[in-house]
Amino acid sequence: MTASSGTGGAGLSRTIALSLSVLAAAGAFMLFLQFGMADGLDAMDVVRSAFILLSTFWLAWGATQALLGLTTRAKPPALPPFTGLTTRTAILVPVYNEDPVTTYSRIAAMDASLKETGLQNHFHFAILSDTRKDDIAAQERDWFERLVRECGAEGRMFYRRRTNNKGRKAGNIEDFFQRSGGAYDFSLILDADSLMEGSTIVEMARRMEAEPRLGLLQSLPKVTRARARFGRAMQFSASFHSPVFARGLGMMQGETGPFWGHNAMVRVRAFVESCGLPELSGAPPFGGHIMSHDYVEAALLARAGWIVRLDDDLEGSYEEGPENIVDHAKRDRRWCQGNLQHSRLLMAPGLLTWSRFVFLQGILSYISPLFWLGFLIASILAPWFTPPVNYFPVPYWPFPVFPSNEAWKAIGLAVGIFGLLFLPKLLVVADAVATGRARGFGGAALAIQSSLTELLFSSVTAPILMMFQTRSVFQVLLGRDGGWPTNNRGDGTLSLGEAWSATHWIVTTGVVGLGTCYLLAPGLVPWLLPIVIPMILAPVVVSWTSKRSRTTLFTAPLELSPAPVMILQDRILAAWQGGEAAPLAGSEHQVEAPAHA
Amino acid sequence: MTTAQSNDGSDNQQSEKGALPDAPMAMPRQVLEAPRGMSMFRAFLPRATRAGN
Numbered sequence: 001m002t003a004s005s006g007t008g009g010a011g012l013s014r015t016i017a018l019s020l021s022v023l024a025a026a027g028a029f030m031l032f033l034q035f036g037m038a039d040g041l042d043a044m045d046v047v048r049s050a051f052i053l054l055s056t057f058w059l060a061w062g063a064t065q066a067l068l069g070l071t072t073r074a075k076p077p078a079l080p081p082f083t084g085l086t087t088r089t090a091i092l093v094p095v096y097n098e099d100p101v102t103t104y105s106r107i108a109a110m111d112a113s114l115k116e117t118g119l120q121n122h123f124h125f126a127i128l129s130d131t132r133k134d135d136i137a138a139q140e141r142d143w144f145e146r147l148v149r150e151c152g153a154e155g156r157m158f159y160r161r162r163t164n165n166k167g168r169k170a171g172n173i174e175d176f177f178q179r180s181g182g183a184y185d186f187s188l189i190l191d192a193d194s195l196m197e198g199s200t201i202v203e204m205a206r207r208m209e210a211e212p213r214l215g216l217l218q219s220l221p222k223v224t225r226a227r228a229r230f231g232r233a234m235q236f237s238a239s240f241h242s243p244v245f246a247r248g249l250g251m252m253q254g255e256t257g258p259f260w261g262h263n264a265m266v267r268v269r270a271f272v273e274s275c276g277l278p279e280l281s282g283a284p285p286f287g288g289h290i291m292s293h294d295y296v297e298a299a300l301l302a303r304a305g306w307i308v309r310l311d312d313d314l315e316g317s318y319e320e321g322p323e324n325i326v327d328h329a330k331r332d333r334r335w336c337q338g339n340l341q342h343s344r345l346l347m348a349p350g351l352l353t354w355s356r357f358v359f360l361q362g363i364l365s366y367i368s369p370l371f372w373l374g375f376l377i378a379s380i381l382a383p384w385f386t387p388p389v390n391y392f393p394v395p396y397w398p399f400p401v402f403p404s405n406e407a408w409k410a411i412g413l414a415v416g417i418f419g420l421l422f423l424p425k426l427l428v429v430a431d432a433v434a435t436g437r438a439r440g441f442g443g444a445a446l447a448i449q450s451s452l453t454e455l456l457f458s459s460v461t462a463p464i465l466m467m468f469q470t471r472s473v474f475q476v477l478l479g480r481d482g483g484w485p486t487n488n489r490g491d492g493t494l495s496l497g498e499a500w501s502a503t504h505w506i507v508t509t510g511v512v513g514l515g516t517c518y519l520l521a522p523g524l525v526p527w528l529l530p531i532v533i534p535m536i537l538a539p540v541v542v543s544w545t546s547k548r549s550r551t552t553l554f555t556a557p558l559e560l561s562p563a564p565v566m567i568l569q570d571r572i573l574a575a576w577q578g579g580e581a582a583p584l585a586g587s588e589h590q591v592e593a594p595a596h597a
Numbered sequence: 598m599t600t601a602q603s604n605d606g607s608d609n610q611q612s613e614k615g616a617l618p619d620a621p622m623a624m625p626r627q628v629l630e631a632p633r634g635m636s637m638f639r640a641f642l643p644r645a646t647r648a649g650n
Contacts (some may be wrong), residue, residue, distance in 0.1 A: 126617065144614050160613040174624055182620030268622070276624040290629075300627055347631035347640045356640055 010254025014354070016065040020160040024420065025057035031413045037383075045383040051375035052057045052413070052460040058368045059420040062245070066424030069248030070431050071495040074313035079210050085122045087185035089205050089265070094128045094172045096165075098192040100140045101576055103127075104147045108197045109569035111151045114586050123188075123201065125153070126180070128172045129161035137161055150582045160307075169261070170293035171279055181268050191262035194221065197565045198548055204265045207311065215270035215306025216298065219317035220246050221263040222560050224566065228492060228547035231323040236554035237452055238321070240441060243312060244428050250310040257308040259301075260293035263317045267306070271297070280344055284481035285337045292338025295362060296345060299355035301305030316563060323492035324546035325461060326419030326502045329468035333482045336366045336472040366473055376513075376528070380521045418473045422455060442558035450553050460541060463534045467506045492546055499543035510535030 032052045036045030040110070107125055114120040127144065131137045133172055144159040151157065167174060173189060181187075186208050188201060196219075204217050219242065226235035250257060266463075275297040280287045290296050298308045298324035322328040339362035345351075346359055429451045432438040475482070514532045517524050534541055558566065572582040631640075 122616075141614060148615065155615070158613070158615040158617045160617060176617075177622055178624055180618045180620050181624075183618035184620075272622045272624050274627065276626045278626045278629055281630070296629070345629050347635040347637065349632050349635070351640075353641055392616040438607035 004284050007146075010252055010256070010354075011016055013068055013248075013251040014253075017061065017068060017248075020064045021057050021060040024060035024416075025053045027412055028416065029053040031409045031416075032557065035406045035413070040214075042376050042382075042385045044385040045247055046376055048382065051378065052242035052372045055368065055371040055375065056417065056420070058364055058371070059320060059417065063420045065245050065248035065252070066241075066428060067248065068251050069244035069246070070427060072247065072251065074247060075103045076245070076313045077207065077210075077311070079206065079470040082206055085119055085205055085209065087122065087204065087209055088183070089123050089186040089188055089201070090176070090180070090184040090268075091123055091125045091188045091190065091201070092128055092173060092176060093125065093190050093192060093194075093263060094130065094138065094169050095192045096130045096169070097133050097136055098131075100136065100143045102573060103192045103574060104143050105569050105573035105582075106193075107157070108147060108151055108460055108572045108582055108584065109565050110196055110198065111153060111157075112568050112572075114201060115198070115564045117198045117202050117330040119202050120156070120198075122205065123156070123232055124184070126176060127157070127159045128176055130165035130168070130172050131161060132165070140275055146576075150584055152584075153289070161453070165301060167277070167289050168291075170290065170297075174276065176257045177268065177272050181272050182269050186265050187204060187268050187271070188265045189262055191319060193320040194262050195318040195565055195569060196263065197563060200314055200316030201265075203314065203393075204311075208265055208267060211307065213305075213307050214267065214309060215255070215274070215301040215304075216264055216266045216308045217261060218310045220263040220307070220310065220312045221260075221317045221319040222556075222558060223321040224318045224556075224563075225320050226323065228323040228450065228546050229549045230322060230328070230461070231492070232549045232554040232556075233454055233545075234321050234328075235556050236441070237454055237458070237557040240432065240447070240451065240454075241425060241428050244431070245424075246310065250279055250312055253310065253354065253358070255307045255309060256302045257298065257310045258358070259294040259298035266301075269427075270301060270304065270306045274300045274306065280341070283474045283479075283502075285479065286341055286344055288481075289392040290338075291341055292335060295342065295358060297541045298352050299348075299358065301350050302355055303350045316565070318558075318563065323493055325464060325468075325542045326494060326499070326546075327492050327509060329465070329472075329502075332465075332469060333475075335473045336469065337476050337482050339366050339472065340476045366469060370468050370473060372466070373470060376531075378516050379524055383521050394458070425451065425455060427591075439558070442552060442555035442560065446552060446555060451554065453553050457545075459530070460534045461545065462508060463531045464503065464538050467509065467535060467538075473504075476477070493548070494543050496539055496543045499539040499546070503538035503542055506535050506538040508537070 005466075013265065029049050029052060031050040033045060036042075036048060058591040075270075093103065104127075107127070111120065111125065114123055127140070129137065129140055131140060140159065140161070146450065148154055162172065162175060165172065173187075177187075186205055188196075190196070200219065204219065207217055207412050208214055223238040226232045260335060277290050277293055277296060279289055282288070285291075301308050322331055341361075342359040342362055346356055429438075429448055432441070432447055433444045438444045441447040441450060472482075510532045514525070514536070517528050572584070575582050
């Protein structure tokens with residue numbers, strides 16, 4: 001069984017997740033309200049309880065995803081015996097100011113991996129360049145000739161560059177479909193840093209052939225090749241925790257699954273008929289091109305009646321991630337703008353309710369830190385709103401009535417919130433140890449150590465990431481367009497000076513916040529320290545975490561045993577960087593393109 | 598190297614290596630703006646409101 005269960009299963013999963021989340025949120029709301037009311041009800045008690053309600057709902061929603069994900073295992077769908085492919089697939093590699101040598105080494109590796117299946121003639125590669133820098137574009141063209149020659153891929157690999165990158169990545173892909181879509185049944189959409197095993201690509205095409213209603217098949221890419229401390233922590237988390245969370249998400253999404261923009265195969269006819277994105281009225285950030293186009297395309301496919309499915313049993317799908325907090329924040333800024341822009345689409349005609357809810361989830365994922373920030377500010381201001389204690393609330397009663405001590409409720413609530421934060425990850429650890437999955441992470445002992453260290457690591461980096469996220473939200477709300485910055489790939493080491501210039505505003509905010517809290521509500525200072533200390537130390541944290549990791553902690557399975565396609569890419573890249581020909585078998589062999597089935 | 602014009606009617610000049618298959622497809626623009634009278638309640642609870650989608 002894949003993560004996407006049928007509509008009925010998804011309905012049950014959604015009901016369970018929603019019920020548990022609402023229950024947890026309501027419980028937290030009541031507990032905090034009772035705690036606040038102990039010395040008399042005031043406006044700030046209600047405001048703070050409301051923030052607790054929203055925050056707890058969001059935390060519980062994430063936790064229930066993990067719990068759901070632990071209830072089943074990834075299995076492939078039932079398929080008829082494989083007798084070969086009858087279709088042709090275009091593998092699309094959009095590039096935007098990327099290093100062509102590294103990008104093309106991935107293409108050469110995927111092509112070599114496809115050749116091992118013997119089905120390479122069913123697949124074409126199209127490099128779709130939106131590169132704006134002429135020197136990089138010149139390299140792209142030069143290296144393309146070498147790529148084709150050494151892969152023996154005349155007629156199977158194409159390169160084209162747009163000089164007008166209208167619609168960004170979505171427009172780039174759309175442009176390809178408008179010119180050449182009719183020549184293909186399916187299209188595998190990649191990112192420049194995507195890497196996939198040939199056998200996985202073939203299996204995806206096989207599944208698309210087997211289910212004619214399947215409009216999009218999303219694989220679960222694993223993060224690879226991280227070297228820095230931050231990158232390796234993220235890579236470990238993505239390998240260790242994400243499959244469980246993604247499985248829970250997939251169970252809830254059912255046939256209205258996700259599209260993450262890459263490492264996914266689409267049925268060309270379905271995509272072309274359903275996913276022509278309009279420009280939204282008005283100026284960016286809320287108008288103009290749709291930035292997070294993948295979520296919208298998934299919703300549009302579902303609106304047109306196509307199945308969108310996450311098959312999390314598919315191995316052999318890889319991507320790379322940001323190596324430091326600043327690069328992560330840059331990418332997050334783009335995603336933030338894209339997700340908040342979806343507020344314009346919540347009431348688009350004909351969308352399935354779940355698709356609308358997915359948009360809402362995406363929006364919540366960015367504005368949820370604001371709930372915590374609101375709670376903190378309201379807590380600092382709360383003493384100013386507290387009414388004087390009335391020790392004689394009962395008329396003519398001669399003895400004073402002291403307010404009941406409800407502190408245990410606040411402590412219980414804090415324990416509950418930490419439970420929602422940490423329990424899912426601890427359960428994933430227990431599951432990994434029990435099922436033997438931990439062996440891939442260097443054994444049970446190392447997996448437990450890595451997981452606990454990751455909890456500590458994320459607790460330190462979370463306030464910094466929360467500040468970046470909060471700034472992004474405010475920038476978007478104030479109408480500032482983040483543009484389309486190039487992704488930094490490769491070594492992302494940051495000096496202390498570079499880290500300072502990126503985070504000095506976080507340090508200032510932390511110092512001012514701590515000072516204000518000390519003046520207005522000194523009792524809250526100890527509660528604030530776990531958030532404020534990482535903020536004040538942000539430059540040190542950002543610089544230190546960007547340095548190369550030299551520990552066995554955060555060991556991921558692909559570090560111990562790299563995938564065959566990764567080894568292929570390493571060899572090709574090393575040969576090219578050393579001025580040699582790529583070590584590819586039959587590189588002079590010319591492969592004829594097949595007649596379209 | 599060849600140059601070609603984009604199908605969206607713009608003068609999006611392109612450089613190209615290896616001739617991409619010439620098999621154009623029309624990609625109709627989808628309607629995403631909310632229709633008049635649409636509310637959050639109708640959008641999220643279409644059955645309850647009988648508004649349909």
